[in-house]
Amino acid sequence: MKAKIHVTLKNGVLDPxxxxxxxxxxxxxxxxxxxxxxxxxxEIDLADTNKATAKMRAQAMCNRLLANTVIENFDIxxxx
Amino acid sequence: MKAKIHVTLKNGVLDPxxxxxxxxxxxxxxxxxxxxxxxxxxEIDLADTNKATAKMRAQAMCNRLLANTVIENFDIxxxx
Numbered sequence: 001m002k003a004k005i006h007v008t009l010k011n012g013v014l015d016p017x018x019x020x021x022x023x024x025x026x027x028x029x030x031x032x033x034x035x036x037x038x039x040x041x042x043e044i045d046l047a048d049t050n051k052a053t054a055k056m057r058a059q060a061m062c063n064r065l066l067a068n069t070v071i072e073n074f075d076i077x078x079x080x
Numbered sequence: 081m082k083a084k085i086h087v088t089l090k091n092g093v094l095d096p097x098x099x100x101x102x103x104x105x106x107x108x109x110x111x112x113x114x115x116x117x118x119x120x121x122x123e124i125d126l127a128d129t130n131k132a133t134a135k136m137r138a139q140a141m142c143n144r145l146l147a148n149t150v151i152e153n154f155d156i157x158x159x160x
Binding site for chain 1 (some may be wrong): 086087088098101102104105108110111112113114115116117118119120121122123124125126127128137140141144145146
């Protein structure tokens, strides 16, 4: 199974990387660009055959390594 | 409108960041972890009111700044 994981900064947490991208887009001449937020996208191949188990393990991976839950949210999708 | 953009490395391009995450997960005791690939996830607020225009502009942003199309693919979703 494949776990598709999005790790994004929580609302209210400053995102200097997103701000930099926003400024760069403006400098390139793109107008009407509002807030830009940048996060991580991680795909993990898992040996699990049960969807629920795979999701539980992916959650544990996020909590222990992939996300800093003080400032980041994560979202997991499991695909066959 | 909001553009949700995934930038991922093309198949066959080495992903040392993903490899490092995979090794770290194994070191933490997670077994059955196969390939790990890490990409970027970017959300952009756009002033456009037309979905097709918004998508076209987001594509231009990817081609010019957000993705290195030699080694990366991008995927765009437009949301109201």
